[in-house]
Amino acid sequence: MSDQNAGRGVYYKEYSIDTAADQSALEKISDLVNKKGVGYAFQAQYMLVITWYNMQHKVNQLQTVSIQAVLVTDYVNSAVVYTYADRDMNWRLTLDPANKPNYPVRVGYLVRGNAQRQEEYAYSYATIGDQSRMELIDAENATGTGDGVFVYVLSSNNQGSFINPGVACSDWIKADDLYDAQNSPIAAGKPGRCPGGLNQLTQSWSANPTQVIDQLVVQCYQLAFPEGSGIVSETPNCCYYTNTSANGALAMALVSDWKFMNGGNIYRRFNPSTSQGQAEAAAFTQCCISSTVHCSDFLLKRPMSDSSSFVPPGQALSAGDPHVTTLDGLSFSFNGYGEYTVVTGNHFTLQGRTALAVTDTPPARATVFNSFAAKQVVPGGTDSDVVELRLNSTTGSDIDVLVNGVIQNVDFSSTQLYNKVSVTKNGVEYSMVFSSQVEVKTSASFNMTTISVAAPASWKGTLSGLLGNFNDNPADDIKFSNGTQLPSNSTEEELYYWGQTWAIDPAQSLFTYENGVTAQTYGNDSFTPLFFNLDTMFADNATKWSAISACGGMANLNRECVYDIALTGNEAAGVATASSQTQFAEEKAAVGEWSIFRG
Numbered sequence: 001m002s003d004q005n006a007g008r009g010v011y012y013k014e015y016s017i018d019t020a021a022d023q024s025a026l027e028k029i030s031d032l033v034n035k036k037g038v039g040y041a042f043q044a045q046y047m048l049v050i051t052w053y054n055m056q057h058k059v060n061q062l063q064t065v066s067i068q069a070v071l072v073t074d075y076v077n078s079a080v081v082y083t084y085a086d087r088d089m090n091w092r093l094t095l096d097p098a099n100k101p102n103y104p105v106r107v108g109y110l111v112r113g114n115a116q117r118q119e120e121y122a123y124s125y126a127t128i129g130d131q132s133r134m135e136l137i138d139a140e141n142a143t144g145t146g147d148g149v150f151v152y153v154l155s156s157n158n159q160g161s162f163i164n165p166g167v168a169c170s171d172w173i174k175a176d177d178l179y180d181a182q183n184s185p186i187a188a189g190k191p192g193r194c195p196g197g198l199n200q201l202t203q204s205w206s207a208n209p210t211q212v213i214d215q216l217v218v219q220c221y222q223l224a225f226p227e228g229s230g231i232v233s234e235t236p237n238c239c240y241y242t243n244t245s246a247n248g249a250l251a252m253a254l255v256s257d258w259k260f261m262n263g264g265n266i267y268r269r270f271n272p273s274t275s276q277g278q279a280e281a282a283a284f285t286q287c288c289i290s291s292t293v294h295c296s297d298f299l300l301k302r303p304m305s306d307s308s309s310f311v312p313p314g315q316a317l318s319a320g321d322p323h324v325t326t327l328d329g330l331s332f333s334f335n336g337y338g339e340y341t342v343v344t345g346n347h348f349t350l351q352g353r354t355a356l357a358v359t360d361t362p363p364a365r366a367t368v369f370n371s372f373a374a375k376q377v378v379p380g381g382t383d384s385d386v387v388e389l390r391l392n393s394t395t396g397s398d399i400d401v402l403v404n405g406v407i408q409n410v411d412f413s414s415t416q417l418y419n420k421v422s423v424t425k426n427g428v429e430y431s432m433v434f435s436s437q438v439e440v441k442t443s444a445s446f447n448m449t450t451i452s453v454a455a456p457a458s459w460k461g462t463l464s465g466l467l468g469n470f471n472d473n474p475a476d477d478i479k480f481s482n483g484t485q486l487p488s489n490s491t492e493e494e495l496y497y498w499g500q501t502w503a504i505d506p507a508q509s510l511f512t513y514e515n516g517v518t519a520q521t522y523g524n525d526s527f528t529p530l531f532f533n534l535d536t537m538f539a540d541n542a543t544k545w546s547a548i549s550a551c552g553g554m555a556n557l558n559r560e561c562v563y564d565i566a567l568t569g570n571e572a573a574g575v576a577t578a579s580s581q582t583q584f585a586e587e588k589a590a591v592g593e594w595s596i597f598r599g
Contacts, residue, residue, distance in 0.1 A: 012051070014046070015047045026047060030042050030044045030074075032081055033072065033081070038077050039156075042077070047070055049068065051066070053066050057091050064091075066089075067085070069083075075166075076157050077154070077156065080154060081150070082152075091135065107150065166291040169297075172283040173283075173297055191236055192236075194238035195238065197253060198241075200310075202439050204223065205222065208220045211264075216241060217242045218241055223236070225435035231274045231277070232269065233269075239261050262289075266303070314457065315452060315453065318450060321367065321568075322367065323577075326468030327455060328477050334495060334496060335529030336523075339509060340466060340499065342466050343453065343464075344464055345465075348375070350372060351372065353522070366567040369448065371391060374440055376420055376435060382420070384420035385403050385420070387402070387421055387423060388403075388510065391449050396444065403423075412424055440453050441453075446570060446576060475488045496531075503525075546571070547562050548562060551574060558574075558577075560577050562574065
């Protein structure tokens with residue numbers, strides 16, 4: 001900023017140790033600071049030089065001054081150097097109050113903050129007797145620095161222990177840029193995978209302890225199996241206001257303010273137990289708390305976790321005698337007796353085993369799922385353990401957990417971690433969550449299992465099996481393994497024989513066998529179920545109309561409920577099927593576009 005009168009104005013210039021042409025000037029300023037003394041050999045890394053040249057007095061414009069201030073730092077301590085040009089201090093101070101606003105001049109510095117520091121020239125606020133000391137300050141000789149040169153050290157940090165947060169942040173960003181160049185940056189969209197609300201979370205997210213911040217209760221969640229291996233452990237940190245009255249209208253909402261969370265909802269890349277993870281955590285504090293110069297650059301490297309790219313998972317449900325609704329929403333019944341591929345793809349396989357339904361009116365004319373086994377294959381790495389959730393044959397209302405064929409006698413109310421899979425019990429429901437974020441939940445009652453499957457949205461179009469291909473098109477879900485397909489409106493008999501083609505290859509079985517049964521001998525290919533026919537399924541009209549009444553009446557008839565009553569002779573079993581479907585529909589509404597597999 002200057003005018004056209006003899007170059008009058010305010011000028012500035014920066015000097016950096018990274019620029020070869022600047023090093024001589026930095027050495028000179030270092031000498032001045034060392035004459036003042038900071039307790040060690042000060043070596044300037046950066047300085048900002050500001051020059052006020054021929055600045056006019058506010059009242060008498062014939063009086064001018066030229067002053068230069070140099071802010072200099074070695075990133076441990078900082079100093080300011082004032083230089084008053086020889087014979088260029090030509091203001092004549094008038095201390096007569098009648099001539100205000102000509103206020104007396106001050107010389108020195110003030111550092112505000114928690115540890116306020118200041119120092120002032122002895123003749124600031126000059127009296128009449130000391131007026132010449134201010135007017136001739138360019139002739140003053142500050143110890144060792146020469147006439148008109150004043151050095152003030154602004155800080156007193158210990159060189160051996162002090163870490164400059166701005167420099168540390170800059171160094172971390174450079175190191176992370178190098179890591180990106182050698183590997184790859186964080187993929188776009190990954191930080192935005194948080195479910196939009198607390199009610200949309202599945203078991204694939206692991207909870208941290210609750211916190212109280214500004215009288216609001218929050219809880220953060222991470223992926224139960226963060227992505228990557230070794231030092232890499234990527235996960236969003238999704239934080240929510242909990243469902244408590246203290247949170248008011250914010251209850252269950254995603255926290256969208258990283259300052260409020262003090263960085264607790266920043267995306268994580270590295271394993272916290274590694275040196276890279278510890279440096280990553282420290283970098284947030286250095287970049288955005290202790291110093292803010294590079295905070296925006298840090299947030300480009302580690303964005304806040306949000307829901308900008310969240311897509312609800314596909315979900316499936318099985319309750320009662322197998323009544324299947326595919327991941328794309330196509331419903332049908334399937335009562336095969338054997339072991340079947342429920343869903344496969346993305347190196348994940350879920351197999352289901354059926355057994356003859358327990359009935360009060362034998363012989364059994366339908367089957368129910370009584371066991372599910374799953375495994376995640378990890379190309380180039382270690383595969384997951386095989387987990388089987390099996391109906392307890394003694395009680396008919398509990399689940400046995402087998403891992404690699406061995407029954408686990410542990411308390412699953414606390415999550416049990418196995419190789420790339422975890423198992424948890426919540427009430428009567430068991431869940432297994434794999435490193436690919438797929439979740440399988442199972443419970444048991446009336447000698448049959450209820451199961452739900454949550455498949456990541458990223459798997460759309462990659463799956464096959466009884467649950468269809470998960471491509472948002474129910475019309476093409478009845479596909480054979482060779483790619484051919486049946487019409488979606490095929491008869492139950494046609495669908496039954498199609499389902500039989502998804503019987504597993506015994507050599508690929510994930511199940512455990514007992515009592516001389518093998519994968520080759522389990523089941524009965526010749527078993528033919530009773531297909532739905534309201535007029536022929538019941539022995540008499542009284543039983544039929546009682547079932548219809550229990551299942552919602554003709555106006556709101558739950559077909560699966562009626563079918564299960566007809567085949568088991570147990571109204572409670574049918575009502576349980578309807579209740580599971582209702583509960584699942586509520587979950588579906590909460591989470592979003594979730595599909596159903598009821599079987």
